[in-house]
Amino acid sequence: MxxxxxxxxxxxxxxxxxxxxxxxxxxxxxxxxxxxxxxxxxxxxxxxAFPRSIGAAEAQRRSASDGRPIVFWRPGCMYCIRLRMRLGRRARQLHWVNIWLDPDAAATVRAANEGNETVPTVLVADRPHTNPDPQWVRDQLSRTA
Incomplete structure (x- = not known):
């Protein structure tokens, strides 16, 4: 902590x-x-500044049932803050996972980014997207609604 x-x-x-x-x-x-x-x-x-984080397993369970993207983030990441601020209220619709609190989440991010813990990594339909454009993430949310 x-x-x-x-x-x-x-x-x-x-x-x-x-x-x-x-x-x-x-x-x-x-x-x-x-x-x-x-x-x-x-x-x-x-x-x-971020919605309450949940564990990677819980995020994957919820995402499987509602289709919403999962965002892997960490405190202090300016790109994560940029994504969060640009999404505005819509950010609460995503499943946020803090990789510093969940070793499984950190392993998922490393697997998606050639061994690096590059965040934000957004998981949409089990496909990772590293540091995506906030508009693209908004579009993904619109598809799941």
Whole structure:
């Protein structure tokens, strides 16, 4: 679990140190904006920005019954954040699997990407697609609806 929250905690810590330096340097009011910016970056990097992750086995079971794609992701991945933000509310319709919390999911991603844990990897009808265009993912959701 520490691995998942490490990057967001680092952002908050850096923001606090930076804001403290500004506050002690004589500009306490100006220290608020950078601290808030660091906290927002931490929120984007955290698992909170994504729908609740489920295990790979559960995602595959659900996908088999409803036909929705599975997204393998990890915290701190800018491409995963891009996909999540560009999908908007539709992202909740996908099955999200955090590869840092599920070793089977990480193995699935490595098998699809020549041994690399490249994310996001989207599984549609048991076919992996690495870092697909968000519009393409939206189109896949429309086909399953």
């Amino acid at each position: 520490r691995r998942v929250w490490g990057i967001p905690a680092l952002f908050v810590l850096c923001g606090a140190v930076f804001a403290a330096g500004m506050a002690f340097g004589g500009t306490p009011a100006a220290a608020i904006a950078p601290f808030v910016a660091f906290v927002l970056l931490a929120a984007l990097q955290s698992p909170l």
